[in-house]
Amino acid sequence: MSSPRIAVGVDIGGTKVLGALVDETGAVLREHRVLSPGPWPDMRDAIVGVINELRTGVPELHAVGVGAAGMVDLDGVIHYAPNVPGFRRVPVRASLAEATGLPTTVDNDANTAAYAEIRVGAARGVRDAIVITLGTGIGGGVILGGRVLRGANGFAAEVGHFQIDPVGPMCACGELGHWEAMASGNALGRMAREAAAAGEAPSLLERAHGKVDVIDGHHVSAAAHAGAADALALVDHYAFNVAIGLVGLANIFDPSLIAIAGGLVNDGDLFLEPMRRHFLGHIEGAQYRPTPEIIPAEMGERAGVIGAALLALDRANDAAAPL
Ligand SMILES: [Zn+2]
Known part of the structure; x- marks a missing residue:
């Protein structure tokens, strides 16, 4: 038996560059x-x-496979990376391929994370899946027929910037009511602070020793696990915001599975159960179709780097694939 093929995956972040030697498994x-x-x-x-x-x-x-937050085109040019200063129209793929002499692929880190989940994680073996990361923002990867959906330019699946409410809260991108502004991990913290400031979340205020500004999603989780009604109401409202975005994506792409990544997955069914309930309440024709499962992602913080390496190995083997 030949030894497994090996790639380096690289995750470019605002504070660190993480590399890993990853084999094809x-x-x-x-x-x-x-x-x-x-x-x-x-x-x-x-x-x-x-x-x-x-x-x-x-x-x-x-x-070599690279994942980076930002807009990465089909030639591996990073047009814009919100958390890496000075990344404007940088030909990352061509430059690294020249420096290393190796086939190189560069993609958005949400796409590489999604790829890790379908190859070796929660969605392994699934050909049509959506992987959503609820963190500072919302990252999304859409896998159709086993391939990452990249669009005409590479900018597809910017699901965080999908408008849910035209009069909703301001998104980091400057538009109103984008899904990211309403359903990211940061949005949960904002909702909690607003509720506390309005006198609607006494249990959170108590946990934060009366300081509205320090309240974040962790306070909501802890208070909800303890059964506080105000926190459970916030969990339900937040889960609804997540679910309506998932409904829109499922109505458009018809995935067989949706995997959710991000810190709140550690809370088990606290968030996932109301997400599933609201999702089933709103997806088109719920009683007439197989509905996608909503499950926790498995790959954790190394998803991006592992997925980048696997994507690079698979694309090096597939002449029809974009770089
Ligand atoms: Zn936006």
Whole structure:
């Protein structure tokens, strides 16, 4: 039996560059991380340094995959990355391919995380799935027929910026009522602070020692687990906001499974159960169709880096795939 093919996956973040040596089964063989050095070309040198460190002593490295938050086109040019200063129209793929001599793929980190889930995580074996990460914002990957949906330019599946309420709260992108502004992990914290300030969340205020400003999603989880009615009402309202976005996506893409990633998955069914209930209450023709399961994602914080490596290995094998 031949030994498994190996790639380096790289996750470019605002504070760190995380690299991992990953084999084709998704196993992480080694990791290396450095602090983000700031703008390109210092960033390029840091990424190449991470790759070189990881490939030392590896007889054959097959590919490099990179995931980054932001708008990544089909040629692996990062047009804009909100958390990495100076990333504007940077030809990341071409530059890294030249520096390493390896087939290189660059994609949005939500897409790479989604790919990890369908290859080796919660959605393994599923051909049509949606993976949603509820964090600071909302990241989404749409997998159709086993492939990441990338669109004409690579900018598809920016699901966080899907308008749910035209008179809703302001999104980080400047538009009103985007799903991210209403259903991200940060949105839960904002909803909790607003409820506390309005006198509607006494149990949260008590847990935060009377300081509205410090209330976040953790206070909501803790109070809800303890059975506080005000916190349970917030959980239900927030779960509804998540569910209506999932309903829109499911009506459009007809996935067989939706995997949810993010810190609130650690709360088990606290959030997932009301999400499922509201989802089934609103999806088109619930009683006439197989409805997608909504389950927790499995890959955790390494999803992006593992998915980037697997995507690179699979694309290096598939001449028809975009880079
Ligand atoms: Zn937006």
